[in-house]
Amino acid sequence: MRITLAQGPAGTEIAGLxxxxxxxxxxxHELEGMMETxxxxxRQRTGIVTRHIAAEGExxxxxxxxxxxxxxxxxxxxxxxxxxxxxATTTAAERSPNTAGRVADALGLGCDGRGPxxxxxxxxxxxxxxxxxxxxxxxxxxxxxxAIVVGAETLSAVTDWTDRATAVLAAxxxxxxxxxPSATPRIGPVVWGSELGMADAVRISPPSGRFWQNGRxxxxxxxxxxxxxxxxxxxxxxxxxxxxxxxxxxxxxxxIIEPLADALGMSDRIIVTDVIQSGNTSAASVPLGLSKWWxxxxxxxxxxxxxxxxxxxxxxxxxxxxxxxxxxx
Numbered sequence: 001m002r003i004t005l006a007q008g009p010a011g012t013e014i015a016g017l018x019x020x021x022x023x024x025x026x027x028x029h030e031l032e033g034m035m036e037t038x039x040x041x042x043r044q045r046t047g048i049v050t051r052h053i054a055a056e057g058e059x060x061x062x063x064x065x066x067x068x069x070x071x072x073x074x075x076x077x078x079x080x081x082x083x084x085x086x087x088a089t090t091t092a093a094e095r096s097p098n099t100a101g102r103v104a105d106a107l108g109l110g111c112d113g114r115g116p117x118x119x120x121x122x123x124x125x126x127x128x129x130x131x132x133x134x135x136x137x138x139x140x141x142x143x144x145x146x147a148i149v150v151g152a153e154t155l156s157a158v159t160d161w162t163d164r165a166t167a168v169l170a171a172x173x174x175x176x177x178x179x180x181p182s183a184t185p186r187i188g189p190v191v192w193g194s195e196l197g198m199a200d201a202v203r204i205s206p207p208s209g210r211f212w213q214n215g216r217x218x219x220x221x222x223x224x225x226x227x228x229x230x231x232x233x234x235x236x237x238x239x240x241x242x243x244x245x246x247x248x249x250x251x252x253x254x255x256i257i258e259p260l261a262d263a264l265g266m267s268d269r270i271i272v273t274d275v276i277q278s279g280n281t282s283a284a285s286v287p288l289g290l291s292k293w294w295x296x297x298x299x300x301x302x303x304x305x306x307x308x309x310x311x312x313x314x315x316x317x318x319x320x321x322x323x324x325x326x327x328x329x
Contacts, residue, residue, distance in 0.1 A: 006142025011185030012135070014324050015077060015146075016178040018070025019291035020063045021052040021278065028168070037164045047254020051171035051279030054154045060092050061102040063174035063284075064152035068103050071291070075178035076327055077146055080111040082178075084144035085118050086135050088127025088151045088283040090204065090312065091158055092120065103150060117144065124202060125250045125311025126192070127151055127283030128175065129318055132307070133190030135179045136319075150176040151283040160210040169253065170211060171279025175287025188237030188320040191229065195221065198314035222256045222310065227263035230308050233318035239304060241265060246305035246323065251275035251285035270299055282311065294323060301326045 027050045028039035042048055054063070064087055072079060087100040094102075100118035103109075109116050117138075121131045128151030135147035152174035159170040179187070195201075198221065202213040230249075234241055247266050249257050254275055261271045274289030281288055286307050293299045302325055308318035 013186035016075025
């Protein structure tokens, strides 16, 4: 007697991308009236000019659903063909049902009276890459066929708006990808892990329940360890750094993204810097920036992109993924 394992496809690919942001835009001058700071100080230290902030009562689900709907439409895959939804978030208002369940229900996913598998992933700013890794493995193992992966956050809901060290960073948004089988791998293996001794470097914990980070410790890791982890990610995909055409790193801070690109010798490539307009949206930042730039034509179709996130926990995760093709409608 032996257990039979399902046989999945050789690989997976991103078939469509989507994004959503709150209507309200907060610029640096508005923050000047809330705390001791200035537009010049914020730009010099973070590169951020504007960020989108959720309206009162606007939740992670309210952002995740339109982002997922856009990705689904972009992919051309029917909603009835989705059998896995993975949402990365650390700011969900509900413990249960999970955000993935809310997304699946809102989009009417499922077929023959059976809904998709639904799960949330909470690894903070590396969440989307963790979730994409889970979806890729689930499809390749035969446990799922097509998946929607979402990173969505309302970081403003857990922000101390008197603390300029964090308040100038915080923003809200969502990004999504539809993942489907591929005859050849177009999403590389996920490289993920955590840094021992840094669990408290970024946290949202009692009693305040507010976003807090040790900025110096995070910056030191980003400048010294992140390049090493990113190189490992590219090598695990069987590629060289010269093959990578797009860098979509966690949009934590422009003063982190640019040095990371320099350290990797990628300053001449397409470097996603959506942080300037969108701020730090935690688990949403990589798919949000990737989708916005891809849909605007700033990122070409079918090229290797390095996706790399890091943050609370202290976690990191990355993979190389080919950007989607553009469908002829």
